[in-house]
Structure formats: C-alpha cells, structure tokens
Amino acid sequence: MNTLEKLIDQAPNLAFEMSDNTPVVRLGLIATVYFKEGYLLESKQKVLECFDRFKEEFGQHLKGQFDGRYKKLTNESFKKTTLKILETGANEQYEWHISSAPTASEAAEYSLSALNSFEVHGNQKRSYLKITLPWTLLQEADGAARYQNWLLYLCNQVKAEHGYGGLSSILPYDYDSYMPMEFQLAQQFSGLEVDSMVHNFKRELLNHIKGVNWYTILGSYFAEQLGGEDQIRHAFSGRGDVEVLSYDNGLIIRAGELPELGEKNEPLPAAYVAVNRVVKSLRIPNPDQLHTYLPYGDGFEEDSTARWYARFDHEDNQLKAPARLEAGQPCSVTGYWFSPAQAGSRRHFQQGDILPSFSGSSWGDTLWYWSGE
Template sequence: MLENLLAHAPNLEFTLPDGTPVVRLGLIATIYFKEGYSHESKARVVACFQRFKDEFGAHLHAHFDGRYRVLTDAGFNKTAQQILGTHANEQYEWHVSSAPAATQAAEYSLSVLNSVEVHGDRKRSYLKISLPWTLLQTPDGVARFQDWLLYLCDQVKAEHGYGGLSSVLPYDFDAYMPTEYQLAQQFSGLEVDSMLPNFKRELLNHIKGVNWYTVLGERFVTQLYGEAELRHRLGQGDVPGDVAVLPYAHGLIIRAGGLPQLGAQYEPLPAQYVAVNRVVRAVRIPHPDPLHTYSPYGDCFDAESTAKWYARFDQPE
C-alpha cells in the first residue's frame, strides 16, 4: 500500500508556475465536538495547540486569528490568552500552519472553529489536524498519527470524526475546489474536507462517513447496538483481519487497515473501508448538503455527485 501511495503521490500535488504549492496530499483528522463555548473546552483546545507547537514548531510559519500573519511565540501566546478570555457567545477561529501565506497549501496545520452557547446543541465545533503523508514512511509514523488522533479525541470529548488521506488546499481554498473535486472522482480514499464550516452545521445527529479512521462517540456506539456488537460485527469472517477497534475516553475509533488507501478508480474499492462502512452506515448522514458551493473556477460537487461520494463504499447487502 505504501508503494501505491509513492506511485500516485506526484500526481496528487500541484504547484503554480512560480513554485507555490496549492494542493498537497496530506494525512488529516477532523473531529467534531459539543460545547466549544465552555471555558473547559477552550482550555483543552489551547492545550492541543500548545502540544502541536511543541512538536512541530520548527515547521510552523504563520497563523490566522482574524487575519493571516507571521507566527511568533508572543503572537501564539497572545491568541491563546484571547481565546481563553472569550465569552460563551463569542466565536473564535484559530489556524496554525506551516504555510507562510494564505494562498499556499500547508504540510502542517491545526485548525479550530467553535460553536457559541446561544446555538445550544444546534451546531458543533471542529478541530482539524493536517500532517504530511510522508509521515507514513517513517518507522513510527502510523503510531504518531494515531497518538495525535486519540489525544485530540480525548481532549475535546469527540462526538464523531474521521482521519485519512485528503487533498490539502490553501487557507484561501476557493479556487482549488475543482481540483479537490477532480481528485476525489479518481480516488475514493481521499477525504473531501474543504468546507468544514458547513459540516459543523450539518453533522449534528449523524457522522460524515468512513475513512482510514472513523471516530464514533458514545451515542453513535449506542445507536449501533453497543461496543460488544460493534466488535462482533467487525470481527466476522468477511471483514479483513487488519480492521482494529481502539477505545478513547468517550467512544471508539475504528481503523480500517494498517495504512490508509487511496482507492484509485481502476482498482477494487478498499476492502477494509467497505467493511467498516457496512457496519456504521446506519449512522451516516442520509441527506447531506453539497460538499462544495458554486465555483467560477470549474466543476465542483453538486447534489448528485455529493450523494455518490457519500455512498462510494456502499455495496449491495
């Protein structure tokens, strides 16, 4: 599988004539959580950003906290304190990145957008990490990524989420949605994840779907008849043996194989992803909004292609 990634990776990344990277192949995880307006939640999110800076600080060059600017220690600490000082009905956004400009795709980034108290349970907050896919080439790469996913899920009491390969676009991503669309048509394993603010409004009572990692909070585990039943169904003979179930403090994470898969259109669908999808499909959002908005730059996801994308791992029962 790693050889497959190595073979395809050069065709999944794009630069402008001046060398500016605008689409990268990344290893991402996005998690959704409740009560992002609480002080406890804000403190836990700030701790995530501090750990991210401690581990990857040598790669980080900029952040967005209202405007895109150079990242300094003083600026980082100031934004952290500002977030801790926001009131319950004040929305905050923070994006820390290796990309020095909002027009460049990052190798490393951590992003958050919270919900506000007045919206109650009608919106979710999200936290997203992006790392280079080449992390998988290192001896401890899978373990490091998995450790980050477990940590983030525990920190914010994740309700649901996903992790795997994805096209990473610039912070100013609008012009590159058509590229994300085209690549997603060719590779079923690529997560379409550019329109996160839309998902935080949509994904209240359902999950988005399956990727290499699928995060299921306690209520979704219950809807799927509990941990024992989930483990039983994922342990049946028609499920590949390298599907794993990992507990976190507020639910379970399913890993569909030892490495993520691209799922090229001329290859069979990834068997592990299909198997996990069959087990969790009942809690997937049934009527999603389009994955993209209109773009003057080219074809993007509309209602029909969105429905097909969500159902890409569905097989007849």
C-alpha cells in the same frame, strides 16, 4: 505493490504547484473531530492545550496563522492569540489556524485548526478541531503510530462526538480557486476525504456522521445506535484488517494498517467497505453539497455529492457479490466471507460452496458478508 508502495507511486500525481513553485494542492494526512460545547471555558482550555502540544512538536515547521487575518506566526503572536481566546465570552466565536504555510495562498504540510460554537445555540451546532500532517510521515518507522496517537489525543481532549481521519487533498487557507482540483481528484481516488469546507458541517452533523475513511470515530451516542461496543467489535471479529480502538468517549475504527487511496481502476478498499457496511445507518441521509460555492469551474453539486457519500456502497455491484447471504445458500462469488455470528469466522469459499450455520449464536441467524477476494 503493497499499500505504501502504491501511495509513494501515486503521491506525485496528487500534488500541484503554481508556475512560481508555490504548492496549492498537497496530499496529506488529516484528522477532523467534532465536539459539543465549544463555548465553555474548559473546552477552550483543552483546545489550547492541543495547540501548545502541536507547536511544541512541529514548531520548527510553523510559519503562519489565521486569527482574524492571515499573518506571520511568532511566539509572541501565539501567546497573544491564546490569551484572546481565553478571554472570549460564551457567545463569541474564535477561529484559529496555525500552519506551515507562510501565506494564505499556499497549501500547508502541517496545520491545526479550531472553530467553536456559541452557547446561545445550545446543542444545535458543533465545534471542530482538525490536524493536518504530511503523508510522508507514513514512511517513518513510527509514523503511523504517531498519527494515531495524535488522533486519540484530540479525541480525548475534546470528548469527540464523531470524526474521521485519513488521506485528503490539502488546499490553501484561501481554497476557493482549487476546489475543482479537489473535486477531480476525489473522482479518481475514493480514499481521499473531501474536507476543504470542514466548517460547513457543524449543524448538519448533529445527529449523523460524515462517513468512513481510514479512521472512523464514533462517540458513545453513535456507538449505542449500532448496539454498543460489544456488538461493534463482534461485527468485525472475523476480519484481520479492521481494528476497534477505545477512547474516553467512544470507539475508533481503523480500516487497515495504512490508509488507501482507492484508485478508480481498482477494487474499492475492502476494509473501508466493511466498515461502511456496519456504520452506514449513521451517515447523513440527505447531505448538503460538499462545495457550496463554485466560482472557478467544476465542483461538488447535489448529485456528485450524493455519489461521493455513497462511494463505498457500490462494492457489491463491482464484484457481483450480494450484500449478504444466509447460511445454507451457495456461495455466489469465490473469495473471503465472514459472519458476525462467530468470532474469527472469516474464511475462503469457492463459488457454489454451501455457507455453514453457527448454532447457539447470540447474534441470531447466521448471515455471511463478502470480505474480499
């Protein structure tokens, strides 16, 4: 089966309903971006433009909103909340969610959420903007392109500093009871982003990124830490399954044409592992627990959180391939390898083949990286 066929086959196993048919866990597509200075009026205006566009495109699906409390979304309440946010001061926080879920106890197919920072905190907290769309969008001819256009739009609107996008378990606004399900699914599928407590990372992600998914967003600050745009593009030049896109404030790395679930009994998604290998140094070194409140059973504690963040680090052990090999050494595992020392270098080697060297490369020594079977 190809990637989309696998997704279609597994999707029913990643959704849960209550006895009254209320959906409480859905498989969805998300994009979450973090940005600076959410307290500025200009920033608020840009965020509200995102809400206007979202309502214009998906308004027929939208039924509820959270603005102090969860309530029905109407044209009048939408306008009222817009004006209220524009009138907030630099040290007032606003939180707004618009959603296809009519109540706080139902998981949404469509939603847009925002939470801002305070001026008094300066550069010590981040604001975030998050979109949720149904995974079935990928079955439409232009669905993947529509999702990507939305992700690029959000990044440009708020000059995103970093973020991520891909598949995730979507929980209700009142999510506490369903965190154990999010935890269990994340143990089975490495491609699922754990994002129920997105608001918890605003301080932790000041100088680090959360990690890798289908899309990994790197603002200019983070791109420079990896050597800049040219170096990043060069690092992936040998791979046909990784694309580097530009936005106004940085780069977006896409791992594969479509997102992957990464089922536990299968090899890790090769493109995700390749991106992780390049950006790993930017990741939170000592992450706080993904779930900080566990009243209803199993969830992410300290050890399981650390394992989740490192979930794409273990491919070399699974495949019995080293992280890298120097030119002149024999290939240790039959399959595809690539070297950032030369563009388009990805090629197939048999175990025992001597890995070649590229002379005169500005990259320096020729190092070969595992790229998949």
